[in-house]
Amino acid sequence: MDVNPKDVDIVVASHLHLDHAGCLEYFTNATVIVHDDEFSGAMKCYARNQQEGAYIWSDIDAWIKSDLTWQTIARDQDHLMLVSGVKVLNFGSGHAWGMIGLEIESEALGTLILASDAIYTQESMAPKLQTSRIIYDSIGWANSVEYIKRLAKEKNAEIWFGHGGHQFESFRKSTDGYYE
Secondary structure, eight states: OOOOGGGOOEEEOSOOSHHHHTTGGGOTTSEEEEEHHHHHHHHHHHHTTOOOSSOOHHHHHHHHHTTOEEEEEOTTOOOEEEETTEEEEEEESSSSSSEEEEEEEETTTEEEEEEETTSOSGGGTSSSOOOOSOOSOHHHHHHHHHHHHHHHHHHTOEEEETTOHHHHHHSOOGGGTOOO
């Protein structure tokens, strides 16, 4: 896409697990938005040197050395409008201490909900809810799944999952020249 990380103003980190937050240190000119409970939980484990969850200490070392600018979403904070048509959604606890996602209104694609790992895959939703292997709060996870499903129905939105391999295969990629 020919975009330099230093040209990015905002990075939304759904959570700080290694497969979603690696390389944040390259976005030194951006504000990194993350759920406050997730940020606090990861940093407390790091400070106590407790290997808990899917966090990589060398990633956190790099974030600290890069002096990143963080903005956190509070547990009780509702949606944050980033720009017209792009809203940060607060999913709360579940797969991680705190999860956020995005609602995107697109002329070409309609309304999208980027659920990240709040809903791991399509199979996680129906007919019986199925969690991912990592879960911090099973009740919070079930509540966030139901919230996302309800929001998708209200908005007639498509849900994009954090680990939906089959879904990802169906997407047009930047290498296809779709995003300009």
